[in-house]
Amino acid sequence: MSEMSKYEGREVLCSVRDMEVTFGKGRRKFVAVKNVNFDIYKGETFGLVGESGSGKTTIGRAIIRINPISAGEVLFKGERISGRISRAMDKMVTEKIQMIFQDPMASLNERAKVDYIVSEGLINIHPEMPRKEREERVSKALSDVGLLPEFATRFPHEFSGGQRQRIGIARALIMEPEFIIADEPISALDVSIRAQVLNLMSKLQKERGLTYLFIAHDLSVMRFITDRIAVIHKGVIVELAETEKLYAHPLHPYTRALLSAIPMPDPISEKKKVVTAYDPTQHHYENDPPRWIEIEDGHFIMANGEEEEKYRAILAK
C-alpha cells in the first residue's frame, strides 16, 4: 500500500500470529483452527463471527490459555503469552484478560454465594488481600454492573437470566482487566434483556477503556456493537474488515451468505428475500491455493489470484 494506513500508530493490545489449534493426536488429530492472524487494537471491540463448530470459541479460549495452541503465537502488549511462560506472566494474563461465558444458567457455581463467585479470581491472585478490602471490591463490582451490593449473600438460582449474566460480568470486572473475551454473552438471553446487557458492556467500555473480543453467530448484533469483524468458516478466517465496510462491501461468498441470512423486522422486504447459501465447492483452489491478502486498507480476505482480481474489480466500482 502506497498511502499510509490509518492503522499506523494505533496501539495493538493483542495479536494472534499463524495460530493453529488441534485436538487429539496422530490419526485422530483434528485441526480446529489454522492460519489465524489478526491484531486487536486497544479500546476497540473486535467481533468474531461464524457458525457453530467454526472454531470461534476455540480462538477465544486459546488466547486466554484454556486451550493450548499447536503452532503460531499469541502476543499481549508485545509479549508472548502462548506456550510456556513464566509464573509472573501467567498471573498477569489471568488478571488482565478475562472471559464472559455464553450461558449464565450454566456458568455460575450453583452451590456458591455470589460473594464467592465474584471474588474467586481475587482470592486466587491476591490471597494476601484483607477480607474487608475484598468485600468492598465485590460490592463495587456488583454496583458497577447495576446490581445491589446486598446480592452478595444470595445464591445464583435467586436471579433472573439477565441478572446472572451481570454477575458473570462483575466476576470479570473485579480483576480490573484490560481485555475481555465475551463468548456469545447474549445469545442465551431474551430480546429485552439482551439490550440491557449490551448497553452495560458498552458503558463499561467507555468508562474504563476496555477492549473486547466479541464472539457471536448473530450478525445483526455485531453491526451494532463491533468496530471490526472477522468472519470465520471451518477454522479459517475468510474475511476481516471494519464493520461498516464489511456490511457495505462483503466480498467473500460466505460473508455474503451470512449477511443475507440476517432476519429483518420488515415483513414486506423479508417475504421477498432470497437467502443465498454458501457452497464451498465454488472455489477453485486445487491448483491455485488461497492466500490471506489485504485487498484494501484494513480489509483482509482469503482468496486466490483469480478471486483477488474479481474482488478488486468489485471494489473499483
Place this chain on the structure above:
Amino acid sequence: MENGDIILSVRDLNVKFSLRGKVLNAIRGISLDLYKGEALAIVGESGSGKSVFTKNFIGLLDKNGWVDSGSILYYGRGGEPLDLATFKKEEDWQGFRGKEVAMVMQDPMTSLNPLKTIGWQIEEALKLHQGLSGMAATKKAVEILADVGIPEPERRAKQYPHEFSGGMRQRVVIAIAMACNPQILICDEPTTALDVTIQAQILQLIRDLKDKYGLTTIYITHDLGVVANVADRIAVMYAGDIVEIGTCEEVFYDPRHPYTWALLSSLPQLGIKGQDLYAIKGTPPNLFNVIRGDAFAPRNPHPLKIDFLYRPPYFDVSPTHKARTWLLDPRAPKIDPPEIISHIRNIRLEDMSEGVTAREADAAREEAEAAAQVAETAAAETAGTAVNETAAGPEEAIAIAETALFTEEAAESAAGNGGEEA
C-alpha cells in the same frame, strides 16, 4: 376476519398453576381464533405464558397446572367440535396428540433419544399412530426424511442423533412431528438454538411444509425479528394475556400497544451504533399477585393514570388488528410510538451498511415521509376507533367515565414501580 375456516377457537381461557402452596395465574382470559392454513406467531418475553398457552392444545401442561375456565374448541375433525379444555385424562389425548396437533420443541439436542437410530424414532411415531409396521414403516420413514430435506435418507435413517448437526437434528424433530400428518404444527422457539444460516433454512422448511400440506402453524418466539418472513398474523403476549394481535404488516408497521413498541425498539437490527440500544426497564410482573390495570404499566415509559386502575379492553384498529391499551380510547392523549420503529418499513440491509452519518441523513428524510404518512393514517383511524368503541363493553365504559384518568402519569413514579426486582 372471515378469511377461511376456524380450526381452533379459544374462549376466555384461564390457566392456573399451584406452586409452593400459592396459585399462579399463568393465562388470564385469552380468546383467540386460529384459521385453517394460517401461520400465527406468538411473541413475548420468557414468562409471558406463550408456551403454557399452546401446551393446552396438546395436553402437555405440567401436572400442577389446570384449565380454570374457558374453552378450546377444535374443529379440525369436522362435525361436532372437540373441547380440549375438558380433556382431563391421558387417554383423552391419545389419538389426538400428534395426529391432530403436533409440536416441535426448542432444543433439537435434547429432544431426540440418543440410543435409538433416527429411523427407529420416526417409525415409532408411524407404528403408534398409523398402524404401519415392518418394511412399510421403514419405507415411510425414509420418505419423510427426504421430505424434510435430509440428503441420502436411506443411509441417514440408520444413523444415531450424535451423527447429525444441530440443523439436521431439528429437521429430524420436524420429520417426527410431521409423521402423522397433523393439522396444526406448533413450533416452540424452533430456531433459537441454531445458527443464523441454519435458522433461515429451518424457517424455509417449515414454510414449505405448510404450503405443501396446508398445515396450520403456530410459531412461539421471543424474537420479533425472525417472524417477519414466516407469520401471517402476530399475537403479542404479555403477562399471560394477548395485548395486541394483527396481521404481520399491521404489527410491524402500525403497532399500537406500548409493549409492542418496546419489543420492536429493542431489536438490535434497529440500533444505531454509538447509541444505547433501547432496553425495557424492569421485569415482567409476578403472576402470583393479582394484576390491576394494564400489566405493562409499571414498565411503560409513558403510562396513563388509568393504566394503573382498570384493565383495558380490546380496541379495534382494523377488522384484523386489535390491541388492549387505553391509548386507543378516544379520550386518551396522543402518544406517538418511539421514533426508531417508524423506520422499520424502510430498513434494508444496504441501509445498515452506509455508515452512521449516511444512515442518519437517510433516516431523517424517510422520517419526514413516514411522519406525514402516519399522521394521515392516524387521522383516518382515530375516526375508526371511535366507531369501534363498543368493543369496550358498556359497563366498563361507564365505570371509567372520568376523563381525568386519561392523563399521563409522571414517569418517575412509574419507574419506581418497575425497577429491577431488588
